[in-house]
Amino acid sequence: MADTDAATRITPGSSKYKNKHRKPEQQASLLDFLVKPRPKTQRQLKARKLQRPHLTIRSNPLVTKTKGKTRLDPKKKITKLKKSVRIYRSLKKEKQEVEEQEPEEDIQPEAIQVEEQVQRITLIEESTDKDSPQTKEVHSIHSRRFRSYCDNCTRPRLKELTIKLLKDLDRFHKRAFAKNEIKARAHPRLVFGFREASARLRISKVKLLILATDCEICPGKSGLDETIEALKFQCQQEKVPYCFPLVRRELSYALQKRAQISCVAILDFDGANATFTDLLSEIEDAREEYKRRTSS
Incomplete structure (x- = not known):
């Protein structure tokens, strides 16, 4: 008997006790039909956080808000x-x-x-x-498209290897830029322009310097002619190979650029080692041919 009484005993904590002592007007309520939601998993919580509107991913993480004053029309820095x-x-x-105008009698100020x-x-x-001690006599082979600062002949094989190397390195750089923009900017394969090339030459990062054969004539101090001669002298001191294979338009076409390019400095030729070695041997042959043609 004791066991049956213990089994049917109603305790204050049981549901039977609550239902028994509930008032008749409170027999049913909306809380009775309330269903507690299941606890969400960690994956669902992370997905919900990413869907929030304030957590936006920037397209370009390198573009940051500048501090201080900003001009509506910023001044362009000219070198x-x-x-x-x-x-x-x-x-x-x-x-x-x-020279085109006709000479007049009254000379105006x-x-x-x-x-x-x-x-x-x-x-x-x-x-x-x-x-300038480095100026040379203009030979008959020189022209507007092949100026006097060039010291190697422009062979078809030399042009072909240069275009192939530039296209391969440009493709590698664009692929790395698509994977990780920050790393690609920190470790470029090649740079354009005289200023960037001279800056990389100072820290001994240039493996090959490519210059256009038809750069604009600009004598004088800190002019274009003096800059080219300084780059050539610096390459000779650092034992960096340099060549003059293409005109500016052909360089820009090989690199898929709109503006004409006068100078390209190659910093890393990994992945195109065979083309690079063939190009170096072709540069030596083109330089020997130039010496042979100018000596006569």
Whole structure:
């Protein structure tokens, strides 16, 4: 009997006790039909966090908000080389305008200023021809598309290997840029321009320097001619190979750029080792051919 009484005993904590002592008007409520939700898993919680609107992923993590004042029309920084090229272009244009105009009897003050600028151009050209020790005599093989600073012939095989190397390295760089933009910017395969090439030459990062054969004529201090000669001298000191295989338009076409490219510095040729070695041997043969043709 004791066992049956213990089994049917109603305790205050049991559901039977609550239902027994519940008032008749509170027999049913909405809370009785409430279903508690199941606890969410860790994966569901992470997915919910990512769906929140305030957690947006930036397309370009390198673009950060600048501190301080920002100008509506920011001033563009112009290098010394660009300034010298622009000055020489303007002076050359004024010189051509003066030569085209017919001589007049009354000389105006503006014409006097133009004549002074024309004399300044001639003095700059004469001083560069006399003072620069690295200037060479212009041979008959040189022209507007193959200027006097070039010291190797432009062979079809040399052009083909250069275009192949540039296309391969550009493709490798774009692939690395698509995978990880930050690492690709930190370790570029090649850089463009005289300023970037000279900066990498100072820290001995350049494996090959490619220069265009038809760079614009710009004599004078910190001009384009002086910059090219300085790059050649620096490459000879550092024992870095350099060559003149293509014109500016062909360089930009090989690298799929709109603007014309005058200088390309190769920093890493991994993945195109065979093409690089063939190109170096072809550069030596082209330089020997240039010496043979200019000596006669």
